[in-house]
Amino acid sequence: MTSAVAGIGIAEDIELLADGVRNGSWIDGTLGVTGASLDALAYIADPVGMLLQSGVAWLIEHVRPLTAVLDQLAGNPVQISASAQSWREIAAGLRTQADQVGWSVRLDLSEWDSPAATAYRIRSESDQQAVFALAAAAQTLAELIEGAGALIAAVRLLVRDAIAFLVSRLVVYAAEAAFTLGLATPVVVGQVTAAISSWGARIAGFLQALIRSLRNLTPTTQTLTTRITEIKSLLTDKAPADVLNRVQKRGEGPRLFRRMSVAHEIAAKYGIDISDLKISLGTVQERVAFGRTFADGSIHLYPRAFHSEEDLARTLAHEKFHADELASGIPYPRDRAEFRASEDRAYAHEDEWWDNQPIRPEPRGR
Numbered sequence: 001m002t003s004a005v006a007g008i009g010i011a012e013d014i015e016l017l018a019d020g021v022r023n024g025s026w027i028d029g030t031l032g033v034t035g036a037s038l039d040a041l042a043y044i045a046d047p048v049g050m051l052l053q054s055g056v057a058w059l060i061e062h063v064r065p066l067t068a069v070l071d072q073l074a075g076n077p078v079q080i081s082a083s084a085q086s087w088r089e090i091a092a093g094l095r096t097q098a099d100q101v102g103w104s105v106r107l108d109l110s111e112w113d114s115p116a117a118t119a120y121r122i123r124s125e126s127d128q129q130a131v132f133a134l135a136a137a138a139q140t141l142a143e144l145i146e147g148a149g150a151l152i153a154a155v156r157l158l159v160r161d162a163i164a165f166l167v168s169r170l171v172v173y174a175a176e177a178a179f180t181l182g183l184a185t186p187v188v189v190g191q192v193t194a195a196i197s198s199w200g201a202r203i204a205g206f207l208q209a210l211i212r213s214l215r216n217l218t219p220t221t222q223t224l225t226t227r228i229t230e231i232k233s234l235l236t237d238k239a240p241a242d243v244l245n246r247v248q249k250r251g252e253g254p255r256l257f258r259r260m261s262v263a264h265e266i267a268a269k270y271g272i273d274i275s276d277l278k279i280s281l282g283t284v285q286e287r288v289a290f291g292r293t294f295a296d297g298s299i300h301l302y303p304r305a306f307h308s309e310e311d312l313a314r315t316l317a318h319e320k321f322h323a324d325e326l327a328s329g330i331p332y333p334r335d336r337a338e339f340r341a342s343e344d345r346a347y348a349h350e351d352e353w354w355d356n357q358p359i360r361p362e363p364r365g366r
Contacts, residue, residue: 011133018140026216028209073156080149087142094135251310253361291315293322309361
């Protein structure tokens, strides 16, 4: 079955993280558990009460440190389930929003056909994919919460059963002491000490394995945090209503090194005067735009501009056009209609310039 996020790079990465949580590969092998109902966190076991009912209250202080461990592993299964469900609902809401973005773009472009419209479509598709990726992240958070909660519940069951078994043995030992009218008490005390030491070590092993398991989730949470940051960058670093962008398909010519010196070389080769422009390399996280002109006239060149010689030459000509318009006194666009008009002018200038200048890129290497 094809995943709902197939083809969406970041979202696919996040779904792989969720798969890793679901398959339990992060759980320490010494636990030998695959999960348990969260209800186990709320289960109340009272070994001390069992001892009292058995008339051997003198053993209570020996067992109480172990029962304290059981209390520390207690939790609120309703709250854990509610938190996981909240993230699932957030994921569902984000998927709905992503679908709405797709429908809105198709409606907007039904009567708009121009290079700027193509740029708008590509940009919107990127936004849609970013929202789908956020939905996958929210779903993964739900998996993390439930997975960790279920493992803690499973370990609590192991600890509870261990204490229950220990108590049953202590009751037997106490009965032996009573049956011998106290003569066997020294032996019983030794048996009790040995049993508590042995089972205490087992319970400590359970807890250490639990801690190792939860630590195994750390790389997952760190990677998820990184992916969410990347998604945030995709959504906030390229809003079409804030900046002028060039977005086009790949051009002809070999791939270039991403350096400002290369940009100057291509500008000189194609006769593009960029001596007065404030040009710099933009963030590598930008995966859609080739170049971007900001309201202060500064220009950022992104990795895609260096995908080919033609791409870089066209991007420089395109963004220089925007900068020249600003320098001539034309105000920076203030709404979507003005952005569309500005991009249409820039693409028309870019195409006319490319068609009429004689230089062409070297063939791409085989």
